Amino acid sequence: MTYRFLKGHGTENDFVLLPDPDGTVHGDLSAERVRALCDRRAGIGGDGVLRAIRREDRWFMDYRNSDGSISEMCGNGVRVFARYLLDHEGASAPLEIDTRDGVKTITLDGDLVTVDMGTPAVFDTTKVTVGDVVHEALHVSMGNPHAVAFVDSLDEAGSLLTAPGHDEALYPEGVNVEFVQRRGEHHVAMRVHERGSGETRSCGTGACAVMVAAALADDAPRGTTYRVDVPGGTLRIVWTDGGRILMTGPAVLVAEGQTDL
Numbered sequence: 001m002t003y004r005f006l007k008g009h010g011t012e013n014d015f016v017l018l019p020d021p022d023g024t025v026h027g028d029l030s031a032e033r034v035r036a037l038c039d040r041r042a043g044i045g046g047d048g049v050l051r052a053i054r055r056e057d058r059w060f061m062d063y064r065n066s067d068g069s070i071s072e073m074c075g076n077g078v079r080v081f082a083r084y085l086l087d088h089e090g091a092s093a094p095l096e097i098d099t100r101d102g103v104k105t106i107t108l109d110g111d112l113v114t115v116d117m118g119t120p121a122v123f124d125t126t127k128v129t130v131g132d133v134v135h136e137a138l139h140v141s142m143g144n145p146h147a148v149a150f151v152d153s154l155d156e157a158g159s160l161l162t163a164p165g166h167d168e169a170l171y172p173e174g175v176n177v178e179f180v181q182r183r184g185e186h187h188v189a190m191r192v193h194e195r196g197s198g199e200t201r202s203c204g205t206g207a208c209a210v211m212v213a214a215a216l217a218d219d220a221p222r223g224t225t226y227r228v229d230v231p232g233g234t235l236r237i238v239w240t241d242g243g244r245i246l247m248t249g250p251a252v253l254v255a256e257g258q259t260d261l
């Protein structure tokens with residue numbers, strides 16, 4: 001069967017988007033299909049799949065990592081998803097998108113897309129390991145799990161071809177690990193190993209977790225905007241007086257086509 005897809009990215013975190021308004025085109029969307037679509041040599045290529053399902057008055061983002069696993073939330077993905085709804089489904093901002101982590105509100109700032117990512121949950125510190133080196137990391141949930149480790153140089157993250165070691169009991173379903181280097185006042189840079197996708201060029205929820213860890217370490221007043229550089233670009237993130245995280249960044253659709261993968 002041939003079906004429609006679009007390809008897009010947010011700070012080079014890239015996705016295959018599958019329009020499936022009635023939820024009937026893709027059935028259960030097997031992990032095998034997701035892996036085939038995300039394969040960078042034999043498929044379309046992507047860090048994950050965004051399936052767009054219409055549910056009564058809202059669209060639902062069914063997000064899958066490139067290994068076929070399901071995650072609660074994808075920050076870059078939801079901006080790309082919003083771009084699709086704005087450009088192809090007649091939506092206008094502000095708009096609401098349903099996710100496994102609840103409803104996210106989207107606004108526009110010129111070409112950039114802002115997502116209200118909700119309230120972070122901050123837990124105790126934990127440990128992550130790269131080779132023999134143990135790093136202290138802060139456990140932050142942005143709906144999905146993160147461990148944020150500050151380093152003097154992003155090279156300390158190593159190749160990130162394999163997942164950093166982590167506390168299996170704390171993260172029974174795996175964790176996204178961010179390594180952060182300070183670049184200046186309210187300015188950090190990060191690399192990430194994403195659960196289910198490996199090292200990616202950006203992770204929106206990861207950048208929010210990093211901002212939260214940096215703001216807590218800096219004792220920064222609420223309302224301070226942080227610049228978070230990722231290998232694929234820059235995100236701007238603020239922790240509001242109301243305790244919510246707002247993330248602003250690009251969202252681009254680059255291709256559209258038909259596939260029978």
Ligand SMILES: N[C@@H](CCC[C@H](N)C(=O)O)C(=O)O
Nearest residue numbers: 071074075076144203204205
């Ligand atoms: N790239 C995403 C996060 C995708 C999900 C993550 N790999 C997980 O398993 O939790 C983002 O931009 O937030």
